[in-house]
Amino acid sequence: MRALRLSDKLELVRDAPLPRHPQETLVQVICAGICNTDLEITKGYAGFEGTLGHEFVGRVVESPRAELIGRRVAGEINVGCGACPLCKSGDSRHCPSRSVLGIKGRDGAFADYLSLPDANLFEVPDSIDDTAAVFLEPLAAALHILDAIEIDHSTQVAIVGDGKLAQLVIRSLTTTGCDITAIGKHESKLSLARVAGARAVPLSDAERERGAFDVVIDASGSASGISLAIELVKPTGTIILKSTHHGSTTLSLTPVVVNELRIAGSRCGRLGPAIEAMSRGSIDVTSLISAVASLDDGPQAFARAGEPGAMKVILRMS
Numbered sequence: 001m002r003a004l005r006l007s008d009k010l011e012l013v014r015d016a017p018l019p020r021h022p023q024e025t026l027v028q029v030i031c032a033g034i035c036n037t038d039l040e041i042t043k044g045y046a047g048f049e050g051t052l053g054h055e056f057v058g059r060v061v062e063s064p065r066a067e068l069i070g071r072r073v074a075g076e077i078n079v080g081c082g083a084c085p086l087c088k089s090g091d092s093r094h095c096p097s098r099s100v101l102g103i104k105g106r107d108g109a110f111a112d113y114l115s116l117p118d119a120n121l122f123e124v125p126d127s128i129d130d131t132a133a134v135f136l137e138p139l140a141a142a143l144h145i146l147d148a149i150e151i152d153h154s155t156q157v158a159i160v161g162d163g164k165l166a167q168l169v170i171r172s173l174t175t176t177g178c179d180i181t182a183i184g185k186h187e188s189k190l191s192l193a194r195v196a197g198a199r200a201v202p203l204s205d206a207e208r209e210r211g212a213f214d215v216v217i218d219a220s221g222s223a224s225g226i227s228l229a230i231e232l233v234k235p236t237g238t239i240i241l242k243s244t245h246h247g248s249t250t251l252s253l254t255p256v257v258v259n260e261l262r263i264a265g266s267r268c269g270r271l272g273p274a275i276e277a278m279s280r281g282s283i284d285v286t287s288l289i290s291a292v293a294s295l296d297d298g299p300q301a302f303a304r305a306g307e308p309g310a311m312k313v314i315l316r317m318s
């Protein structure tokens with residue numbers, strides 16, 4: 001089968017073996033989305049080598065759960081050991097020996113086939129088309145913010161960033177009725193934020209927004225996002241860190257102490273709520289697609305996804 005694999009460079013391999021894990025389900029991939037995490041992995045984040053890709057929709061070919069065969073599915077990406085206390089409590093996302101599709105110890109979705117346990121797979125209803133279904137995994141991650149913090153119509157929220165993840169966060173938060181401000185660099189992306197219901201502020205004007213928000217979510221994908229978040233949040237407010245990026249940052253933590261801030265990280269979420277929100281029609285993602293390319297053009301599609309101004313680039317397998 002074909003697979004877009006990273007070793008010292010990213011390359012399309014035409015004779016990759018089928019991914020076979022005993023007791024797991026084999027999925028023929030239909031579409032998969034290129035995420036900033038994938039771009040960061042190609043720069044060395046997570047130290048991963050293998051087939052990239054973790055945002056996908058596909059059709060089940062083989063499964064120990066016979067009723068799944070032939071179904072169109074999306075998947076949660078963390079696979080725990082099944083034996084440790086975290087896995088036993090139902091939290092394989094934090095299992096210390098987990099593998100993660102296309103990110104850690106497990107080949108991913110930029111290929112003709114992938115393998116996951118059946119428990120990771122969720123049927124996608126017909127109301128969600130293939131390209132929209134690719135957004136279910138990152139949408140689940142965006143909605144997961146609402147598991148970490150209470151946000152209601154009276155909450156003033158700022159999102160630092162205007163890229164793909166930031167746009168999904170904005171769309172997720174509109175369901176709460178809260179007041180949303182998006183702060184970003186790109187006018188075209190800020191206008192997408194505006195369409196979704198956010199007030200949009202160019203980064204150059206962020207200074208004026210100092211101390212104005214109960215909650216600030218950093219989805220900027222850059223090391224400077226957290227420093228800005230610390231400036232924007234009200235005393236005793238909360239900062240949620242959503243971006244993964246390769247590299248480290250230095251910042252002054254004194255304001256965190258003086259202003260008694262809370263800082264929390266947030267990563268992957270559950271697919272169920274994402275499927276429900278998207279099938280209700282309350283979250284539109286079609287405006288976030290920049291391009292759909294063939295897997296054969298994978299390396300070029302990666303270059304496109306990394307261009308400034310690019311939103312989601314989707315790889316189609318057939």
Ligand SMILES: [Zn+2]
Nearest residue numbers: 035037055138
């Ligand atoms: Zn992703």
Ligand SMILES: [Zn+2]
Nearest residue numbers: 081084087095
């Ligand atoms: Zn475990």
